[in-house]
Amino acid sequence: MAVISAPLARSNGRELSRAGATAVLVYRNYLVYRRGWIFFVTGFLEPVFYLLSIGIGVGKLIPSFDIGGQVVPYADFVAPGMLAASAMNGAVFDTTFNVFFRLKYQKLYDQILATPRTPADVARGEISWALLRGGIYSAAFLLVMTALGMVHSWWAVLALPAALLIGFAFAGICMALTTWMTSWQDFEYITLGTLPLFLFSATFFPPSAFPTWLRWVVECTPLYRGVVLCRELTTGHVGWASLISVIYLAVLGLIGTRIVSRRLASLLLT
Amino acid sequence: MSGSTTVPAPQPLDRGSGPRMTWRLLDYWATVYKRTWRGSIINSFVSPILYVVAMGVLLGGFVKADPAKLDGAHSYLAFVVPGMLSAQTMQVAIGETTYPVMGGIKWHKSYFAMLATPLRVADIVLANLGFAIFRIGSSAAVFVLVMAPFGVFTSVPGALAAFVIQLLLGLAFAAPIFAYSSVLKDEGGFSIIYRLLMIPLFLFSGAFFPLSNLPAPLEAIAVCSPLWQGVDLARMATLGTWHAGTALVHIVYLVVLAALGTWLAIRGLTRRMVK
Numbered sequence A: 001m002a003v004i005s006a007p008l009a010r011s012n013g014r015e016l017s018r019a020g021a022t023a024v025l026v027y028r029n030y031l032v033y034r035r036g037w038i039f040f041v042t043g044f045l046e047p048v049f050y051l052l053s054i055g056i057g058v059g060k061l062i063p064s065f066d067i068g069g070q071v072v073p074y075a076d077f078v079a080p081g082m083l084a085a086s087a088m089n090g091a092v093f094d095t096t097f098n099v100f101f102r103l104k105y106q107k108l109y110d111q112i113l114a115t116p117r118t119p120a121d122v123a124r125g126e127i128s129w130a131l132l133r134g135g136i137y138s139a140a141f142l143l144v145m146t147a148l149g150m151v152h153s154w155w156a157v158l159a160l161p162a163a164l165l166i167g168f169a170f171a172g173i174c175m176a177l178t179t180w181m182t183s184w185q186d187f188e189y190i191t192l193g194t195l196p197l198f199l200f201s202a203t204f205f206p207p208s209a210f211p212t213w214l215r216w217v218v219e220c221t222p223l224y225r226g227v228v229l230c231r232e233l234t235t236g237h238v239g240w241a242s243l244i245s246v247i248y249l250a251v252l253g254l255i256g257t258r259i260v261s262r263r264l265a266s267l268l269l270t
Numbered sequence B: 001m002s003g004s005t006t007v008p009a010p011q012p013l014d015r016g017s018g019p020r021m022t023w024r025l026l027d028y029w030a031t032v033y034k035r036t037w038r039g040s041i042i043n044s045f046v047s048p049i050l051y052v053v054a055m056g057v058l059l060g061g062f063v064k065a066d067p068a069k070l071d072g073a074h075s076y077l078a079f080v081v082p083g084m085l086s087a088q089t090m091q092v093a094i095g096e097t098t099y100p101v102m103g104g105i106k107w108h109k110s111y112f113a114m115l116a117t118p119l120r121v122a123d124i125v126l127a128n129l130g131f132a133i134f135r136i137g138s139s140a141a142v143f144v145l146v147m148a149p150f151g152v153f154t155s156v157p158g159a160l161a162a163f164v165i166q167l168l169l170g171l172a173f174a175a176p177i178f179a180y181s182s183v184l185k186d187e188g189g190f191s192i193i194y195r196l197l198m199i200p201l202f203l204f205s206g207a208f209f210p211l212s213n214l215p216a217p218l219e220a221i222a223v224c225s226p227l228w229q230g231v232d233l234a235r236m237a238t239l240g241t242w243h244a245g246t247a248l249v250h251i252v253y254l255v256v257l258a259a260l261g262t263w264l265a266i267r268g269l270t271r272r273m274v275k
Helices: A002-010 A018-034 A037-061 A074-095 A097-105 A108-113 A119-147 A154-178 A184-200 A212-219 A222-235 A242-268 B022-062 B076-096 B099-107 B110-115 B121-150 B156-183 B188-204 B216-223 B226-239 B244-273
Strands: A065-067 A070-072
Touching: A018 A037, A018 A119, A037 A074, A037 A119, A037 B188, A065 A074, A074 A097, A074 A119, A074 A154, A074 A184, A074 A222, A097 A108, A097 A154, A097 A184, A108 A119, A108 A242, A119 A154, A119 A242, A154 A222, A154 A242, A184 A222, A184 B022, A212 A222, A222 A242, B022 B076, B022 B110, B022 B121, B076 B121, B076 B156, B076 B188, B076 B226, B099 B110, B099 B121, B099 B156, B099 B244, B110 B121, B110 B244, B121 B156, B121 B244, B156 B188, B156 B226, B156 B244, B188 B226, B226 B244
Parallel strands: none
Antiparallel strands: A065 A070
């Protein structure tokens, strides 16, 4: 606790700015994870394992796919899907299991709200941490993709902010949902929501595999928008239509953050 | 009378020889399952079926490979189903012998409560493994029944054999993982099991693609994986392509793993709990 209070003491009792208040919680999470670096490193390996297994192993069984007229090997089709899916999974993990534990058992937010911090500071702090962690994984994954020759365009540098945007959308929504959870059993519903998204959001195969009506449903899901956005960026098929995905994900994240602030206020301050 | 009462010396408990009390824990596990079965539905029934639909049916629609490249399977779906079945068995086995075992030792300490009765460590381990086998068996049975209408089994005995193989494969995972959990000091060690053992085995043990698609050095490693032993056995059963010699090697491998794991689990838990 002494270390955590250090940045507060440095402010000489002045009110922290929004950014400063956010940074305190991010710094706190960094201190916790410094002791569990093994969790940090192994979290990065999972999407890489999927990429190598599905992309290269299964890829040998599948002819190349056509993306906007450009023929790419199956592995290059799957890789941006894995990037988007791992951005989602990382954000979901950080803002469900971890937030639930801190909210219900550790009472971390009760402690924070006993100081001049607000529920919105907590929401911004936790979501920023999820994004920071996810951003490091995404950057590392993009480097692996580049090293394996799976990146076809300079637009790919924007795939990192795109992954952060996916993380933002899911972190906001999932942290909001977590405030309604009552027991660990409720996390089954999170799995029930994210697993179909992971498997059916055109991550592993093009949406042409679906009948038309189902295709419409799939195209409206947030992960699908993220997968398509990442795929457009790594293959260089960017257009004005890509902005739809960007706006959609940003709005989702903002709504989530807003709900979290309100819910934390009603749960912990009344 | 007062003052002359002799207190009988405490008698050592007759814990008998051999795990003959194991079945006494049946009602304990039945109670546990009555309270937790809802949570197990999604993990052990819904997710594998979603995987089969996504990978087998939809992704499989894009696979253009002749049966020779798919270990003799006539379709990618038929290839991937025994793989997914075995992968599910591994996941259920690991799930039942990691956090629940740590809970019994450290969090709710139910193992200590059991040990305070005439039950012995071996009884506790065997009853726990027995429950794991029940969970593996019921998940595998549902999986086999749901997959039957997809036409992926060549014969009824083949489907039954694939089911029985899951029990052996499950024990070959549950027992050694139990042994590992019994000596682990805190739950941090489980993320190593999940991320560095379970996921790589899931992805590289021939469940999704033939091992021959791997580079030669990796293929040599993958052949040694216990999941591959189960996947190959289950695939022989569902496709009806038995090779007696190979099957025998797989079975012996899994039996040795299960027996060694059980012995180590009993030894590990005894050292941890009986001082």
